[in-house]
Amino acid sequence: MxxxxxxxxxxxxxxxxxxxxxxxxxxxxxxxxxxxxxxxxxxxxxxxxxxxGECLWRAALLRMYPLANQAKRWPGPIPRGLSKRRYAALHVSKHIFALDGEIDEIVGHTFLFLKEQLELSTMPPSGILHGTLIDQFIACGKSRDMADELASQIWLAVLDDMEENEQTFMLLTRLALEEDVFLPYPYSRSIKVQWRVFEKLFTDFRDCLNSEDYQDVLACAKNMFQLIPPVWLGY
Missing domain, CATH: 1.20.1280 (Monooxygenase)
Incomplete structure (x- = not known):
């Protein structure tokens, strides 16, 4: 009853x-x-x-980020998109990055762009992706030094945000073995980004590397970095 x-x-x-x-x-x-x-x-x-639909996300954007509607459209190769995309970008900027307390929508969009591109089966070369990030920030008035720093932060955040699965392992291996084409500053990936790729391979994914792959990746690491941590050498 x-x-x-x-x-x-x-x-x-x-x-x-x-x-x-x-x-x-x-x-x-x-x-x-x-x-x-x-x-x-x-x-x-x-x-x-x-x-x-657009209505809910427009309302959510207005409630959570009321100043977002005052932002002007920016130039550059990475589009801003509709309200749902903007909400996601602002959420990423607020909760993943700490830029002196500033919520930077451009950083959020760039993070989403890079993450999605890296997850594609037909991913463009990483040099092209990195150049797109740099061009986006420079087009928005950032200095070359600031563009380099922001792009590095985004690369590191995306790499750290990826799940530990086979797709991520294959991506990291590709990034480690990809030819390092010389490009002028700031269009070359920073040493911090390249270091993180090898660090994750030799720690988080070490058991996934067979002997031949390990030697190939280790040779690239030795060629790129002067000092190799003992853990990378299997010690």
Whole structure:
């Protein structure tokens, strides 16, 4: 009897909730922590459509980042996209990077761009990707030194954000063995980025390297760096 009443109450609540207009649902959903959005979008087809649409993300953008609408469009090869993309970029900028407390939307978009490109089966050469990052920052008025620093930070953050799976192992191996084409500063990847690639291969993915691959990667590392940590040598 009690169970039946509970089920009826839940059904009544669900029916009432389903009658709310979309604009009210949007105002409710954007006040729920972002960690719960994926679950909410799976409850009803109507709710899933809201999360696929522009209206909800525009409202979320305005609520969480009210100054974002004042930002001017920027030049450069990396597009800004619609509200969902902008929200994701600002979320990345706020929670992954610490630029003197500044939430830099450009950095977030560049992070998303690089991460997506590295995950493609037909990934462009890393030198082209790095050059795209540099061009984006220079087009936005950053100095060459600042462009180099920001691009390095983004590379390191993307590499650290990747899951430890076969795809990441293959990517790191490709990056380690890729020919180092000489390009003028700041279009060459920084030593910090190249170091992190080898560091992750020889620590996080060491067991994935067979003897021949290990020797090939180790030879590249010895050619690139003067001092090799003992752990890279298997000690």
């Amino acid at each position: 009690t169970d039946n009443r509970g089920i009826e109450s839940l059904k009544s609540f669900d029916d009432s909730f389903s009658k709310l207009p979309d604009h009210i649902l949007v105002e409710i959903f954007i006040r729920v922590p972002i960690s719960g959005w994926a679950q909410i979008s799976c409850v009803r087809k109507q709710w899933a459509n809201l999360f696929r």
